Amino acid sequence: MKSYIEYSPNSDFPIENLPYGVFTSPKNTDKHIGVAIGEWILDLNVISHLFNGPLLKDKQHVFKEEKLNSFIGLTKPHWLEARSTIQSLLDVSNSTLQNDTNLRERKHIPIGYHGRCSSIVVSGTPIYRPYGQTLPVDGADPHFGPCRLMDFELEMACFVGGPPTSVGQRVTAKEAEDKLFGFVLMNDWSARDIQKWEYVPLGPFTAKNLGTSISPWIVTIEALRPYIVDNYPQDKPPFPYLRHDDNFNFDIKLEVDLRPESSPVATTICRSNYRFLYWTVKQQLAQQTVTGCSLRPADLLGSGTISGDTSDSYGSMLELSWKGTKPLRLLNGEERKFLQDGDTIILRGYCLDENGIRIGFGSCEGKLLPAIPFQE
Amino acid sequence: MKSYIEYSPNSDFPIENLPYGVFTSPKNTDKHIGVAIGEWILDLNVISHLFNGPLLKDKQHVFKEEKLNSFIGLTKPHWLEARSTIQSLLDVSNSTLQNDTNLRERKHIPIGYHGRCSSIVVSGTPIYRPYGQTLPVDGADPHFGPCRLMDFELEMACFVGGPPTSVGQRVTAKEAEDKLFGFVLMNDWSARDIQKWEYVPLGPFTAKNLGTSISPWIVTIEALRPYIVDNYPQDKPPFPYLRHDDNFNFDIKLEVDLRPESSPVATTICRSNYRFLYWTVKQQLAQQTVTGCSLRPADLLGSGTISGDTSDSYGSMLELSWKGTKPLRLLNGEERKFLQDGDTIILRGYCLDENGIRIGFGSCEGKLLPAIPFQE
Numbered sequence: 001m002k003s004y005i006e007y008s009p010n011s012d013f014p015i016e017n018l019p020y021g022v023f024t025s026p027k028n029t030d031k032h033i034g035v036a037i038g039e040w041i042l043d044l045n046v047i048s049h050l051f052n053g054p055l056l057k058d059k060q061h062v063f064k065e066e067k068l069n070s071f072i073g074l075t076k077p078h079w080l081e082a083r084s085t086i087q088s089l090l091d092v093s094n095s096t097l098q099n100d101t102n103l104r105e106r107k108h109i110p111i112g113y114h115g116r117c118s119s120i121v122v123s124g125t126p127i128y129r130p131y132g133q134t135l136p137v138d139g140a141d142p143h144f145g146p147c148r149l150m151d152f153e154l155e156m157a158c159f160v161g162g163p164p165t166s167v168g169q170r171v172t173a174k175e176a177e178d179k180l181f182g183f184v185l186m187n188d189w190s191a192r193d194i195q196k197w198e199y200v201p202l203g204p205f206t207a208k209n210l211g212t213s214i215s216p217w218i219v220t221i222e223a224l225r226p227y228i229v230d231n232y233p234q235d236k237p238p239f240p241y242l243r244h245d246d247n248f249n250f251d252i253k254l255e256v257d258l259r260p261e262s263s264p265v266a267t268t269i270c271r272s273n274y275r276f277l278y279w280t281v282k283q284q285l286a287q288q289t290v291t292g293c294s295l296r297p298a299d300l301l302g303s304g305t306i307s308g309d310t311s312d313s314y315g316s317m318l319e320l321s322w323k324g325t326k327p328l329r330l331l332n333g334e335e336r337k338f339l340q341d342g343d344t345i346i347l348r349g350y351c352l353d354e355n356g357i358r359i360g361f362g363s364c365e366g367k368l369l370p371a372i373p374f375q376e
Numbered sequence: 377m378k379s380y381i382e383y384s385p386n387s388d389f390p391i392e393n394l395p396y397g398v399f400t401s402p403k404n405t406d407k408h409i410g411v412a413i414g415e416w417i418l419d420l421n422v423i424s425h426l427f428n429g430p431l432l433k434d435k436q437h438v439f440k441e442e443k444l445n446s447f448i449g450l451t452k453p454h455w456l457e458a459r460s461t462i463q464s465l466l467d468v469s470n471s472t473l474q475n476d477t478n479l480r481e482r483k484h485i486p487i488g489y490h491g492r493c494s495s496i497v498v499s500g501t502p503i504y505r506p507y508g509q510t511l512p513v514d515g516a517d518p519h520f521g522p523c524r525l526m527d528f529e530l531e532m533a534c535f536v537g538g539p540p541t542s543v544g545q546r547v548t549a550k551e552a553e554d555k556l557f558g559f560v561l562m563n564d565w566s567a568r569d570i571q572k573w574e575y576v577p578l579g580p581f582t583a584k585n586l587g588t589s590i591s592p593w594i595v596t597i598e599a600l601r602p603y604i605v606d607n608y609p610q611d612k613p614p615f616p617y618l619r620h621d622d623n624f625n626f627d628i629k630l631e632v633d634l635r636p637e638s639s640p641v642a643t644t645i646c647r648s649n650y651r652f653l654y655w656t657v658k659q660q661l662a663q664q665t666v667t668g669c670s671l672r673p674a675d676l677l678g679s680g681t682i683s684g685d686t687s688d689s690y691g692s693m694l695e696l697s698w699k700g701t702k703p704l705r706l707l708n709g710e711e712r713k714f715l716q717d718g719d720t721i722i723l724r725g726y727c728l729d730e731n732g733i734r735i736g737f738g739s740c741e742g743k744l745l746p747a748i749p750f751q752e
């Protein structure tokens with residue numbers, strides 16, 4: 001497969017990838033659905049009439065919408081037809097778009113995809129150090145002030161797709177595949193001192209609702225399929241609802257950079273891999289729905305922190321600095337136990353095969369800004 | 377204030393109430409926005425052109441939508457103008473609608489309002505007893521099967537309104553009022569044995585995502601204002617972000633009925649009151665946003681279980697039966713520690729003043745159906 005669009009071999013977005021996103025451009029502030037290809041975005045809104053396959057020819061309107069929800073809410077056969085239509089339109093042998101310079105003139109700024117949860121934000125959105133309640137001294141009174149132990153969490157997240165399910169309907173691990181649309185990178189920012197004071201007995205609340213960053217392009221399961229690897233070995237056979245026979249783990253290389261305010265140089269502080277997750281995403285979906293929780297297209301499932309076995313593969317400062325006991329040294333000589341104001345955290349993810357084809361996720365960036373002072 | 381619409385003095389929906397909901401009718405399956413008045417629904421879609429006040433005359437389209445989100449996303453002055461327009465249109469002295477028999481012929485079925493969370497369901501939706509993992513014997517292996525300790529929780533929930541806030545923006549208790557649109561009854565169904573096994577350390581998950589029922593009509597803060605009572609006395613002065621000087625607690629009488637499958641007779645198993653809540657909803661909103669979590673119109677804040685001090689005012693079976701040690705006796709002679717298949721739980725809520733004006737919430741009902749067998 002070769003596209004007439006030129007891109008570097010290091011691009012995250014070759015013709016084999018084709019991740020979905022929502023974007024605007026300086027000339028057109030309308031939100032359009034597109035797929036990334038090299039440094040370009042193919043605007044699916046303006047070519048919606050070219051989706052002429054048997055399944056999509058009556059559904060072209062989904063590409064005219066401002067959100068991906070309707071497209072994601074179709075079925076897996078629709079997603080496959082869209083993928084093959086787009087691959088064909090971008091192929092070097094196809095002249096339909098190749099000679100249409102109008103279509104190729106556009107240059108765009110991705111603005112990404114918003115989930116349902118109010119504080120899910122797209123890569124590039126800054127995050128403020130939060131104020132909150134903490135318990136600095138066990139048994140003493142709680143304290144209110146800026147978080148002192150600010151952290152990131154390296155995660156990926158999966159968008160649910162397909163028709164909505166109803167309340168009471170389980171989706172077992174064996175049935176999960178048709179409900180999984182694609183993945184993004186996710187930074188589950190966490191205020192550790194606030195978390196420690198609030199999490200018993202109902203779990204983290206304000207420690208993690210201050211903002212969750214995701215990368216702007218949804219990489220589909222189809223693009224990731226060539227990188228499937230063995231599932232992580234499980235200590236015990238899981239209950240039947242969690243069992244599936246096929247491999248559904250992915251060799252996605254993950255990296256986290258920290259770029260301090262004082263320096264243009266970022267330090268890679270973590271090298272991990274999606275494959276280190278104990279549960280597959282099919283099992284995670286089965287767990288989410290085991291008691292009958294219904295699903296809607298574009299529900300977002302976070303993976304949990306993705307840490308490997310080695311000390312450079314831990315997916316949070318909490319683990320990397322051994323709860324603050326072993327500071328990390330950055331390339332510019334500074335040290336970090338937790339995040340400082342002005343630090344930018346950059347998550348990257350990509351798959352590579354033996355032929356050098358790279359299926360990437362772009363990046364998920366966020367800068368930590370100083371706390372907004374609380375005025376009584 | 378008196379309406380030309382006739383209704384019983386026991387109606388939950390007098391002209392002083394005017395709760396908002398979304399409905400369809402047998403003749404028209406389109407979703408329309410309406411307000412309940414007595415046994416009727418005033419269709420705001422068909423009278424949108426009558427919202428001619430200075431704020432709403434350019435916003436009439438919000439009443440043409442299928443969801444309340446756009447209307448709720450306007451500001452408090454818009455909500456007040458809508459209320460006074462509707463009160464005037466329904467007043468006995470106003471002939472605009474009174475003589476239009478077309479408008480009064482309609483008879484409707486409320487279908488209620490859907491929040492963003494996939495498994496929030498409207499009153500009347502049955503709930504299935506879930507399957508899940510439990511730990512029947514400490515230290516032994518977990519078990520997978522139908523929940524044995526199924527419970528309800530008597531709660532209310534508040535819909536957030538007003539323009540969305542951005543990530544990092546706190547809303548203090550003093551600033552919260554403009555962000556609170558109105559209340560519904562809520563049953564936070566809970567699988568206690570599943571909850572006990574899963575809730576450490578990240579809180580309840582599948583034990584509470586199996587379905588959350590809400591009543592179909594949103595009763596506005598304005599309708600509830602005459603029933604404001606003293607805030608619940610707080611043991612310690614809260615942190616400044618949680619302080620507000622005004623009273624913002626409500627005398628809302630709450631009742632829970634249990635109707636077993638074997639009998640048409642329901643037993644009132646709990647009499648509680650919204651005023652027993654320790655924190656005001658302004659304080660709850662301030663807590664939700666203290667670390668900078670953004671708000672969107674129609675975000676839904678659950679109150680937590682509303683239990684009084686006396687043993688007949690506890691808002692769950694767990695408390696009413698003292699963790700299953702003291703069974704409740706129903707009017708038909710049956711006993712209950714937790715819920716049985718076929719039990720219907722009915723929440724009701726209403727305010728009453730000395731003149732007998734009743735502002736009610738209707739009811740929030742749900743029947744517990746037997747577990748759907750798990751076929752491997």
Ligand SMILES: [Ca+2]
Nearest residue numbers: 188208302304
């Ligand atoms: Ca999380």
Ligand SMILES: [Ca+2]
Nearest residue numbers: 564584678680
């Ligand atoms: Ca709950």
Ligand SMILES: [Mg+2]
Nearest residue numbers: 153188304305
């Ligand atoms: Mg996490």
Ligand SMILES: [Mg+2]
Nearest residue numbers: 529564680681
């Ligand atoms: Mg609850």
Ligand code: NI
Nearest residue numbers: 030031032045
């Ligand atoms: Ni457009």
